[in-house]
Every structure is written in structure tokens, then in C-alpha cells.
Amino acid sequence: MKKMALRLFGIAAVIIAVMGIVPAEQVRAEEVIKIGWIADMGGIGASFYKSQKEGIEMFIEETNASGGFMGKKLELVIRDSDLKADVGANLARELILNEKCEYLIGPTSSAVALAATKVAKEFKKVIFFHTSNTEKLTTTDFHPYMFQVVPNTGIEGRGIAYFLAQKPYKNYGYIGLDYAYGHDQHDAFKESLLKGNPNAKIVAEVWPKTDEKNYGSYIPTLMAQNPEVIYSSLWGGALSTFIKQAIPYGLFKKTTLSSLYDLDMLRAMGQEMPENLMGYTRCPFYAVNTPQMKVFVDKYHQKFKEWPADWAIMAYDGLLVLKKAVDTAGSTDSEKVSKALDGLKWTSLRGERYIRAEDHMANVGIYVGVSAKDSRYKDFLILKDVVEVPAEKVWMSVDEIKALRAKNPQ
Amino acid sequence: MMNLQFMLFILINGLSQGMVLFIIASGLSLVFGVLRVINFAHGSLYMIGAFLAFSLSSLFAGKTLFAFLMLMLLVPPAVAVLGLGLEVSLFRRIYRKEHLLQLLLTYSLVLILDGLTRIIWGGQIRNVPRPEILAGSLDLFGLFFPSYNLFLLIMGPLIAAGLWTLLYRSRAGNYIRAAVTYPEMLGALGVNVPGVMTATFMLGCFLAGLGGVFMSALANIDLSIGMERIIECFAVVVIGGLGSVGGALLGSLIIGVGVAFIQIYFSRMALVFPYVIMALVLIIRPWGLFGKPER
Numbered sequence: 113m114k115k116m117a118l119r120l121f122g123i124a125a126v127i128i129a130v131m132g133i134v135p136a137e138q139v140r141a142e143e144v145i146k147i148g149w150i151a152d153m154g155g156i157g158a159s160f161y162k163s164q165k166e167g168i169e170m171f172i173e174e175t176n177a178s179g180g181f182m183g184k185k186l187e188l189v190i191r192d193s194d195l196k197a198d199v200g201a202n203l204a205r206e207l208i209l210n211e212k213c214e215y216l217i218g219p220t221s222s223a224v225a226l227a228a229t230k231v232a233k234e235f236k237k238v239i240f241f242h243t244s245n246t247e248k249l250t251t252t253d254f255h256p257y258m259f260q261v262v263p264n265t266g267i268e269g270r271g272i273a274y275f276l277a278q279k280p281y282k283n284y285g286y287i288g289l290d291y292a293y294g295h296d297q298h299d300a301f302k303e304s305l306l307k308g309n310p311n312a313k314i315v316a317e318v319w320p321k322t323d324e325k326n327y328g329s330y331i332p333t334l335m336a337q338n339p340e341v342i343y344s345s346l347w348g349g350a351l352s353t354f355i356k357q358a359i360p361y362g363l364f365k366k367t368t369l370s371s372l373y374d375l376d377m378l379r380a381m382g383q384e385m386p387e388n389l390m391g392y393t394r395c396p397f398y399a400v401n402t403p404q405m406k407v408f409v410d411k412y413h414q415k416f417k418e419w420p421a422d423w424a425i426m427a428y429d430g431l432l433v434l435k436k437a438v439d440t441a442g443s444t445d446s447e448k449v450s451k452a453l454d455g456l457k458w459t460s461l462r463g464e465r466y467i468r469a470e471d472h473m474a475n476v477g478i479y480v481g482v483s484a485k486d487s488r489y490k491d492f493l494i495l496k497d498v499v500e501v502p503a504e505k506v507w508m509s510v511d512e513i514k515a516l517r518a519k520n521p522q
Numbered sequence: 523m524m525n526l527q528f529m530l531f532i533l534i535n536g537l538s539q540g541m542v543l544f545i546i547a548s549g550l551s552l553v554f555g556v557l558r559v560i561n562f563a564h565g566s567l568y569m570i571g572a573f574l575a576f577s578l579s580s581l582f583a584g585k586t587l588f589a590f591l592m593l594m595l596l597v598p599p600a601v602a603v604l605g606l607g608l609e610v611s612l613f614r615r616i617y618r619k620e621h622l623l624q625l626l627l628t629y630s631l632v633l634i635l636d637g638l639t640r641i642i643w644g645g646q647i648r649n650v651p652r653p654e655i656l657a658g659s660l661d662l663f664g665l666f667f668p669s670y671n672l673f674l675l676i677m678g679p680l681i682a683a684g685l686w687t688l689l690y691r692s693r694a695g696n697y698i699r700a701a702v703t704y705p706e707m708l709g710a711l712g713v714n715v716p717g718v719m720t721a722t723f724m725l726g727c728f729l730a731g732l733g734g735v736f737m738s739a740l741a742n743i744d745l746s747i748g749m750e751r752i753i754e755c756f757a758v759v760v761i762g763g764l765g766s767v768g769g770a771l772l773g774s775l776i777i778g779v780g781v782a783f784i785q786i787y788f789s790r791m792a793l794v795f796p797y798v799i800m801a802l803v804l805i806i807r808p809w810g811l812f813g814k815p816e817r
Contacts, residue, residue: 290790352742
């Protein structure tokens with residue numbers, strides 16, 4: 113008898129468990145909101161990916177701990193586009209159709225970004241860009257479901273030119289990789305440099321190919337014209353290789369190099385990075401003095417045992433915008449969220465910021481400073497005496513954007 | 523811009539680039555010459571050599587010449603041992619198979635080795651510091667040349683001479699060369715032909731690893747360097763002649779110096795230059811400058 117009771121009890125337990133699981137599964141499916149990330153994991157994208165992933169995962173963990181988006185838990189789905197635009201477009205489609213992602217997070221490569229943004233537009237899903245920064249995303253290829261939290265190529269090129277034009281330099285050199293980004297930066301830079309300082313002249317220009325590992329021909333070519341400052345649109349591994357190879361030629365004894373000194377690049381150079389080079393970065397954790405940045409940096413450092421690169425911060429920042437837009441819309445639906453984006457104000461890690469209504473470009477500027485050793489950071493140099501060139505000073509005006517869009521209808 | 527100093531700068535830069543290219547391409551050429559396998563994964567082995575150099579250099583934590591010599595002594599054998607594993611487990615099975623199958627295997631190895639590299643070392647850009655004594659520049663008649671490039675100019679010919687001695691003045695070299703032309707006869711003479719093939723493959727990997735060490739201090743390294751380099755190496759091997767070490771040297775120097783000068787005057791053409799030369803060689807002398815027509 114006792115045995116029988118035990119058996120019944122066991123059966124009951126199983127039935128309850130099964131019944132319990134099934135509805136729980138159903139509820140779970142409804143309570144989850146999926147975010148699809150078209151990432152560039154390989155090649156030159158790899159170091160960016162690592163930082164971005166840490167920033168994104170930290171946000172999701174924090175947000176889920178405090179109730180998610182409107183009570184729905186966030187779930188991240190990652191795909192690798194491998195820096196290929198066509199792959200990125202297919203993955204964006206797959207993330208929306210098969211994985212039922214409500215929002216998309218953009219990649220590192222601008223080419224992939226341009227392909228993915230078209231898909232987001234087609235399916236009316238919100239997508240944001242935190243690293244890929246071609247100005248086309250917010251101008252000719254704009255649609256209301258996208259937003260951009262990284263200073264775009266125009267803000268960068270014109271921003272550094274705006275800054276340098278106030279300096280007494282006259283003779284400039286230029287080195288850029290021979291593809292769209294290098295030429296865009298060159299044009300934006302040259303135009304606003306000459307506007308700010310009509311006496312300035314670009315005395316030497318060199319255009320290495322994109323995977324160049326040897327700048328031994330370009331360095332003497334630049335030096336032969338004695339520029340006081342070289343502006344470079346090289347970045348990442350290309351930039352650190354250029355600097356490494358230029359040091360023994362004595363380039364930096366006479367010339368300063370103005371370029372994108374993001375944290376990953378500075379970490380790659382380590383203590384070999386020359387001091388006193390005037391450059392800029394997109395989002396330096398060590399120079400942005402806001403309370404929210406301090407909290408973020410401390411937490412990040414504790415969690416990952418390293419300092420957050422620009423890419424981690426901006427990816428996190430983009431998700432903050434998304435959260436604010438969801439709260440403002442009172443809905444997780446992409447359609448409603450996108451409407452809330454127009455002119456949305458949010459508390460960025462960089463301080464109070466807004467999304468400009470006409471192009472969904474956040475008013476994020478670049479940070480300019482001079483490379484220097486710092487006793488707090490043993491493994492890399494940082495920029496000191498950092499000033500922000502505000503986006504409003506150098507971004508395209510709404511009229512300019514409208515004219516550009518009229519010329520390039522989508 | 524046309525002055526002598528400038529030209530010398532470019533020439534030395536081109537020659538030193540050519541030397542690194544030679545070290546890697548000679549391994550590829552050797553493997554093809556003896557084993558008749560086009561090893562796409564050669565670039566990945568070179569990349570692994572570079573990353574091993576990075577790990578070891580942070581272990582030694584010094585910028586001394588000694589530390590760098592240790593990299594040169596330790597990394598290539600390590601890559602050769604990896605090659606041993608690959609040869610015994612995989613390559614050995616495809617020597618007499620069709621080229622398509624070989625390509626499939628070596629290309630999938632590229633994906634696997636690149637993936638492993640990413641798992642082990644992560645995707646960050648890595649920097650191997652040059653030893654202190656080679657980090658600066660050398661004052662030659664009032665001109666400053668990067669010491670490290672000059673160092674490569676010395677190492678390249680030394681390695682070429684070492685390879686030549688090994689191949690043409692040693693018993694092992696006799697076996698390797700015999701294995702190229704008459705493997706059956708070599709076997710009939712009681713020589714362990716599979717052993718010779720394994721050793722040759724390991725030698726090729728050794729050279730890939732050595733190239734990785736030299737490259738790691740020349741430029742920064744990341745996950746893309748293997749794929750970039752292997753294509754250039756193919757051009758070198760085709761220009762020089764499949765299986766010819768001397769040809770690999772000549773091909774590397776043509777490309778190294780040619781690219782260095784073209785970068786200045788027609789930088790747009792630098793990308794296609796190696797392939798233009800390769801195409802020309804294929805038209806005029808399909809077996810390469812130093813190669814022999816196929817029997």
C-alpha cells in the first residue's frame with residue numbers, strides 16, 4: 113500500500129512537472145525580446161568584436177537583472193558577416209525572419225553596415241551603428257529605423273581639421289588607405305582644413321593598399337616634403353604598423369602624426385607608442401569625466417580585467433539609446449520605437465546627448481589630445497589634455513543633408 | 523625626391539621585404555617541389571609562427587637581442603613539429619590524389635588553423651618589439667637606415683645559403699632532390715621515402731615559422747596576415763619556378779624591390795604588380811625562371 117502511494121505520488125510529480133514546464137516555456141517565449149547582432153568577428157574585425165561583445169553582454173546582463181525591456185528579457189543572437197556586405201545582408205534577413213529579432217545591432221565594417229541598413233529598412237526594424245561610421249548611413253542611406261552613436265566619417269575628418277586649422281601648421285602630409293573610407297576622410301579633411309586655415313597646404317599624399325604591411329616606401333616619400341604634421345586615416349593594425357616602421361626613420365622627430373588613437377591601437381603599440389603625437393579618438397574611457405562613465409569603467413574593469421575600448425563603450429551607449437526609446441515609446445515594437453528616436457534625449461556615458469531628428473545622428477564629437485605615458489596604465493599610452501570637438505561644430509547641417517539626399521535619391 | 527639617399531632607402535626597404543617573402547615562399551616552393559601539394563595552409567603556419575613569437579617574446583619580456591635569437595631558435599622548430607603532426611595525420615594521405623582534393627584539404631586546414639589561432643590568441647592586433655639594438659637606425663655615410671631592415675638583409679642571404687648547402691651539399695639534400703625526380707628509385711635503394719617527405723614538409727613549416735618570427739617584429743600581426751601573404755607567395759613560386767629555392771629567392775627580390783619602387787611612382791599598381799609579373803612569366807616561361815619544364 114505504501115509502495116502504491118509512493119508510485120502515485122511519483123506519477124503526480126511527473127505530471128505536475130510536465131504541466132509546469134510547458135506553460136513556462138510558452139510564457140518564456142513571449143517574455144523574451146531578441147536582438148540580432150551582425151558582427152564582424154574575423155580578420156581586422158576581431159579586436160573590435162571582442163570589445164563590442166563585452167560591452168553588449170554587460171548591458172544585457174544589467175538590463176535583464178533589472179527587468180529587461182518593458183518586462184521582457186533580452187536575448188542576443190550573434191552572426192558573423194566576416195566583413196562581407198552580401199553576407200551581412202543575408203544574415204540581417206535571417207535574423208529578422210528566422211530568429212524573429214526585433215532590433216539589429218550593426219557591424220564594424222561600413223560596407224556591411226550599408227548592406228544591413230537596407231534590410232532593416234525593408235523590414236522596418238530598428239538598427240543602430242556603434243563602430244561602422246560612414247556618413248552615408250545618416251545621409252543618403254538614411255531611414256527612420258536607424259540611428260548612429262559613433263562620430264561619423266564627416267565629424268571625424270572635419271573635426272580633426274577644425275582642430276588643426278587653429279594651430280600654426282602650414283605644411284601637411286596625408287596618408288590614407290586606397291579605398292572609400294580613406295578618400296572620404298581625405299576630402300572631408302582637406303575641405304575644412306583649407307576653410308579654417310587658407311594658408312595650409314597638403315604637400316604630400318600617399319595611398320597604400322588596404323592590406324599593406326610595409327610602409328617603407330611611403331615614409332621616405334612623406335619625409336621628403338618635410339610636412340610639419342601628417343594626417344592619417346589609417347586605423348588599427350595598419351596605423352600601428354605604420355608608426356612602428358616610421359620610428360627608426362626618425363619621422364616623429366620633426367613631424368607629428370594626427371590619427372585615430374583608439375584604445376585597441378594604443379594597446380597594440382604598448383610602450384613603443386611615441387609621445388606627443390596629436391591625435392583623436394572616438395570615445396576614450398580615461399578622458400570622459402561623467403559619473404556614469406566612471407561607474408561603467410569600474411564595473412567593466414572588474415568584470416573583464418581590462419579597460420573598455422571605444423568600441424565597447426559606444427556599443428553599450430547605443431543600447432542605452434534603445435532602452436530610452438523603448439521606455440519613451442512605451443512599447444518594444446520597432447515601428448513605435450523608431451518614432452520615439454526623433455530628437456530623443458538620453459544620458460550617454462559621454463554625458464547628456466540627443467539623436468538629431470532629421471538624420472538620427474547622435475551629437476557625439478571626437479576627442480582630441482596628445483599621446484602621453486600615464487602611471488595608471490602600464491600597458492599603453494593614453495591621450496592627455498583631451499578636448500572634445502562637439503559634433504554641432506562640424507556635422508553636416510540639416511540643409512546640407514537634405515540637398516545631398518535630393519541629389520542621391522534612394 | 524630622385525636623390526641617391528631616397529633611392530637607397532627604397533632599395534633597402536624592398537630588399538628586406540623580399541627577404542622575408544623569400545623565407546616564407548621557399549618553404550612553400552620546397553613542399554610543392556617534393557610533395558606535389560599546393561599547401562594553402564602555409565600562410566596559416568606562418569601566422570602561427572608569428573603569434574608564437576608574440577607569446578614567447580612576452581614571456582622573455584625583454585627587448586634584448588638574446589630574447590630575439592631565442593625566438594628564432596624556438597619558434598621554427600615548434601612550427602615544424604606542428605607540421606609533423608599535420609603531415610603524418612593528413613598530408614601523407616593525399617600526395618597521390620588529384621589536385622582538387624588537395625586544395626580542399628589544405629583550404630579547410632586554413633579555416634581550421636585560423637580558427638584555432640583566434641581561439642588561442644584572440645583577435646587583437648599584436649606587436650612584437652624589435653630588440654633594442656635593432657630598434658633604431660644605423661648611420662651609414664650620414665644616412666639613417668632602420669637597423670632591423672639591415673638585419674633582414676643579412677639574415678636572408680644566410681638562410682638562403684644554409685638552404686642551398688642543405689639541399690646541394692648534404693646527404694639529406696640528395697635524398698630530397700632525388701625524391702623530386704625519382705621517388706621510386708630512391709625507395710628501391712632502401713631510403714625511407716615517406717620519411718624524406720615528412721622531413722621536407724617539416725622543413726617547409728620551419729621556414730614558415732621563421733618567416734613569422736621576422737615578420738612579427740617588422741609589422742604588427744593579426745589574423746589576416748596568413749591569407750595576405752600566401753597569395754604573394756604563390757606569385758613568387760610561380761615566377762621563380764615550382765620547387766626551385768633559387769627561383770624563390772629571385773622571385774621574392776623582384777617582387778620586394780619592384781613593389782617598393784612602384785609604390786612611389788604608381789602606388790595604384792602596387793597591388794597588381796606581383797600578378798602582372800606572374801602572368802608575364804606564365805606566358806613567356808610557364809615553368810618559371812629557374813624551374814624545369816614538366817616531364
